[in-house]
Amino acid sequence: MTTRVPARRSNPSEQSARGKSFxxxxxxxxxxxxxxxxxxxxxxxxxxxxxxxxxxxxxxxxxxxxxxxxxxxxxxxxxxxxxxxxxxxxxxxxxxxxxxxxxxxxxxxxxxxxxxxxxxxxxxxxxxxxxxxxxxxxxxxxxxxxxxxxxxxxxxxxxxxxxxxxxxxxxxxxxxxxxxxxxxxxxxxxxxxxxxxxxxxxxxxxxxxxxxxxxxxxxxxxQHYMNMTGVVIHSREPISTQAYDACKDKGTGGGSYRFTCAGFRVLAKSKTRYFLLLERGKDVATLVLKDDDSIRVVVWKAS
Structure with missing residues (x-):
């Protein structure tokens, strides 16, 4: 004589839980x-x-x-x-x-x-x-x-x-x-x-x-951009007419990078360009420089 064991009814919540995919x-x-x-x-x-x-x-x-x-x-x-x-x-x-x-x-x-x-x-x-x-x-x-x-x-x-x-x-x-x-x-x-x-x-x-x-x-x-990083730009050519006063021409004896431009603050830096700020009295000029071998950037910290 064989005895059948009744199948256990699964809880609906368990069925719904199993039915849900990952x-x-x-x-x-x-x-x-x-x-x-x-x-x-x-x-x-x-x-x-x-x-x-x-x-x-x-x-x-x-x-x-x-x-x-x-x-x-x-x-x-x-x-x-x-x-x-x-x-x-x-x-x-x-x-x-x-x-x-x-x-x-x-x-x-x-x-x-x-x-x-x-x-x-x-x-x-x-x-x-x-x-x-x-x-x-x-x-x-x-x-x-x-x-x-x-x-x-x-x-x-x-x-x-x-x-x-x-x-x-x-x-x-x-x-x-x-x-x-x-x-x-x-x-x-x-x-x-x-x-x-x-x-x-x-x-x-x-x-x-x-x-x-x-x-x-x-x-x-x-605050005159004191929290931004200051940089000095060494360039083969004058970088911009807006920043001409900030650049010093060292002449032919200055080497490959003839012009030295100071007073810049780094607003942002992308993969290929620098975004710089130059304060001129009450005004400020925003300059965009291509990051290539025509310039050399030196970071400086104000005292």
Missing amino acids: LEKAAYVVTPGTVVFGLLYYFGSTYRSAYYDYFGVRVSELELAPQDYVMGSTTAIFLPLLIAVVLGLLGVASFVLVDNQLSKRGLDRLRRQVSWALVAAGIGLLLLAFPVFLRPRWWQQAVSLFLASGWPRELLPPLIVAFGAILVMFGRHLRRDASRYRERVRAITDGLLIALVAMTLFFDMALYASGAGKAEAGQETN
């Missing part, structure tokens, strides 16, 4: 990393583009590697990202505190009033902020009385949009409606509002990265 499993890890790397690359390129544009150099001419852009992104996004995280934590803590206070008995009416007030305030901010992106004259005249030009004026409209969307979400979540249909509508609305907040914060951080690059270049100019 690529599907790797996607959970690779996709977030790819998105983060792409964001760092974008903000880093925005920062460096603004920095070198200040000196009249296109960043595409520098032949920078992707890791160079990513390394520059830390300066561009650390402060706004830190502020966004802190404000987000404060916002969540405030919502939890208000929600707990309004959950007490006898406060249902007040809860509905606060909910509608937050939704109305958020919608009002959204209706106000979206036209501001077009920068109408009345807005420029109004903010010029309170805000200085530059970052404050540029960053304010996106922040108003994000704050308005967050108020709408908080107000809707204070309304505890058990209806399944309304729950679906709220989920869809929350998704759209979260996307709106993400887009406005992305736009704001891009503006900040660009402003940070320009500010860094302006600070270098105010």
Whole structure:
């Protein structure tokens, strides 16, 4: 007599786990990393583009590697990202505190009033902020009385949009409606509002990265480029009419490199070219020299 052993039914979760391919499993890890790397690359390129544009150099001419852009992104996004995280934590803590206070008995009416007030305030901010992106004259005249030009004026409209969307979400979540249909509508609305907040914060951080690059270049100019590497150029011929005063002609007895040009600072170095700055009074000249055997570059350190 033979006894049949019933086959063990596998758990659906185990079946789904076995059914997933290696690529599907790797996607959970690779996709977030790819998105983060792409964001760092974008903000880093925005920062460096603004920095070198200040000196009249296109960043595409520098032949920078992707890791160079990513390394520059830390300066561009650390402060706004830190502020966004802190404000987000404060916002969540405030919502939890208000929600707990309004959950007490006898406060249902007040809860509905606060909910509608937050939704109305958020919608009002959204209706106000979206036209501001077009920068109408009345807005420029109004903010010029309170805000200085530059970052404050540029960053304010996106922040108003994000704050308005967050108020709408908080107000809707204070309304505890058990209806399944309304729950679906709220989920869809929350998704759209979260996307709106993400887009406005992305736009704001891009503006900040660009402003940070320009500010860094302006600070270098105010410090007379002391943080940049100084070089002396030995050349067979005068390197430029703009730098003629900075070059000394040693005559035929000077050897192969007849001209010696001092006072340059290295802005950047690509594979084939030098990008140099020469300060001339209140002005600065940006020179591009081909890195070949016609010049010899000597690094010097100011005392």
